[in-house]
Each structure stands twice: as C-alpha cells, then as structure tokens.
Amino acid sequence: MIPTVEEKIKKYIDLIVSAMGTKYTTEIIKEGDQYRIVVDLEDKPNSLLIGTDGDTLSSFQHIIRTLVHKDLPDDKTHFIIDIGRYRRTREDLINNKIPEMVSTSVLVQGMTLMVLGLSSYERLIVHKSLSETKGIQSISVGGGNNRKLVVMPNSESSINGGLERAILLDFTKVYD
Numbered sequence: 001m002i003p004t005v006e007e008k009i010k011k012y013i014d015l016i017v018s019a020m021g022t023k024y025t026t027e028i029i030k031e032g033d034q035y036r037i038v039v040d041l042e043d044k045p046n047s048l049l050i051g052t053d054g055d056t057l058s059s060f061q062h063i064i065r066t067l068v069h070k071d072l073p074d075d076k077t078h079f080i081i082d083i084g085r086y087r088r089t090r091e092d093l094i095n096n097k098i099p100e101m102v103s104t105s106v107l108v109q110g111m112t113l114m115v116l117g118l119s120s121y122e123r124l125i126v127h128k129s130l131s132e133t134k135g136i137q138s139i140s141v142g143g144g145n146n147r148k149l150v151v152m153p154n155s156e157s158s159i160n161g162g163l164e165r166a167i168l169l170d171f172t173k174v175y176d
Contacts, residue, residue, distance in 0.1 A: 046084030117172035
C-alpha cells in the first residue's frame, strides 16, 4: 500500500511532537485545493509550537513539508499546519480588519495603507481578497522580514499625499 500524503503528514507531526513528550490531537480539513492540519497540544501550551510571531510554526511547517515532499516528490498537495488555530484566527482578523481599513482610508480618503507583520501566505490572502476591489492596488515591497503590504488608490489623481499620509497597521502588535 502506498502511503497517502495525509498519512505522511501525520507520521512526521507525530515524530516531532511526540519527541516533545506531549499528547496532542490532529484534525485534517480539506479547504478547496489544500489541506489544513490543525494540531492542538493537550498538556503543554500551543505557544511552544507557535513561537514569537509564528516563527516556530513556520519552521515546523517547513520541516514537515520538506520531509513529506522528499518521500512523495511527485505529490503536489498543498497543506498548511495550524497550531491551536493560530493561523485561522489571524486569517479571520486579516480578512476583517484590512478590508475595513481599505474601505474607509484608501477608497474614501485616498490614503495609503501600509501593513507590517504579515507572512508571505497572509500577504497572498490579502492580495487575492482585494484583487476584485475597484479603485485600489495592492503590492508587496521590501525584502525578507521587512516585507510590507501596501494598498493605495490606483488613480494618480486620487492619491492625497502618498506615503506621507500613509496609515501603518502592524500585525505583529495586533495578535500574539
């Protein structure tokens, strides 16, 4: 029997989390063309696998993804690991807060919104959600950990002061 990608993911999660000496639960949820693997630690805080600003979680996911794709190189299944629904909570916050700021500040007042503290995955979520919004454009600028999401009016005539009048939204301060 050829192991499925779900079995491989569970195997490697178990290998790492059981080495921590903790009990945990895993739930696999199909979301469109990808899977969300929700892991909850039962007798230790989930923050051990989340880390500061999700850094440990990103590393954990990278290790699992690398191991799974090494074992199943032809499998192109996308998955995201979510410890204690940390990522889901951030996604919900992002999907509510940023469009609200865009509608009031960018569309109505013609200001620029600069968002810090988003992962590449979170920036992709925002770009996709705003892609159908008329009158704005969103871009990512900078590099590495300093990469920012910028949302601005797409008409030169509607920009009031550009970056001098930018609103800064720092997601490292919004949710821990």
